[in-house]
Amino acid sequence: MFLTIFFILNMRKYKISTITNSLKNKRRKEIIINRKNIPRSTHILWSQKICEHLSKWVFEHDFKDILIYHAFKSEPCLSFFCRGLSPLYKTYLPKIICKDLHFYLWQKGDVLTRSLYGTYEPEIKKELKISDKTVLFVPCVSIDDFGNRLGYGGGFYDKFIENNPALPTVAILFNQDRIDNIPVDPWDQKVNFFCTETGITTIE
Template identity: 35%
Template sequence: MPASTPLNDTLAADKAALRSEIEAKRGIAHNALSETAGTAIRDLFLDAAPRADAPVIAGYWPFRTEIDPRPLMTALHALGHRIVLPVVVRKAAPLKFRLWGPGAPLVKAGLGGLVPDIGAPELEPDLLLVPMLAFDDTGCRLGYGGGFYDRTLEQLRGLKSVRAVGVAYEAQRVPAVPREATDQRLDAMLTETGMTEFEGSSA
């Protein structure tokens, strides 16, 4: 494990403070918009996002006050895409992805989220819908601190071309996300108000 430095400690403190601030803002947005946001991001994504090279798309099962991607996942499934959900296999490791479809049984995972049961096939996604706490206009994302999506995107981008589309409420946008060298940028950002593409962001 790398030794702690004043710079690392400051960055960690900045991220922790931002997580607390944005989680509160996300809760307010969720209370106001949760009934309409899921269909809004569905329609925006289907209108704006290229999907021809993405036969396998990773969604996520919403946790706490995360914006709900299930209307979009269901629509993509109906269009013939194979939908997978992320599974934490162990600490400090990339995520695995298990096949999901409407009505598929789910089980509670170690971090409290719901995932397909262990018998579901594992597939590598070509496009990922990525949850978060905060994002900025450069494609930087602030997650929950486990680094799972950063490790996963680094691994997948080393193997093939993949797209990472962040999904969040517009209220989660911030001027700048504190960034470490290991943080992976998003290719695009989807909120209930629109979709933004980032240039040169597959890194």
């Protein structure tokens, strides 16, 4: 009897998870297509505005170690942000090792290598040591007003955020890519803020 109930409950969880993943995949494909159709000039302008908001915000909050990303699939470009940083700030890029995210120091001119996932990763040198001066910029496909983030399905950032719960997190996206409600799985992690070309919003 117990095994029967256990089996039924697990089957229900499996069905719910399957439905959630189906909804996520549908939304993900639609949003990425729309993002790729943004005119180049508009993409550059919006990316610049995002970088301006981030630069001001980082300065106001006195962060020094900034975990950035290399733009992928027409994501907002952070190169304008990096160019404007003073030597007092350090930037780190992610590298996937054994399905875990590790962040390594990145400086202008450093070589990046294309990964199996299509992203560009840094060389393994100085690894990040998280402190109260560290902030994470999180790439995403979409976000809702509750801080639920729609990523690419790998779960790498969810795991990293879960393992570092005190780390401030800022999702980066274009305002057109926001949606009202994102389907959520038990392992999904919320972010603290999100930044679009219109400004930075705190998740209540």
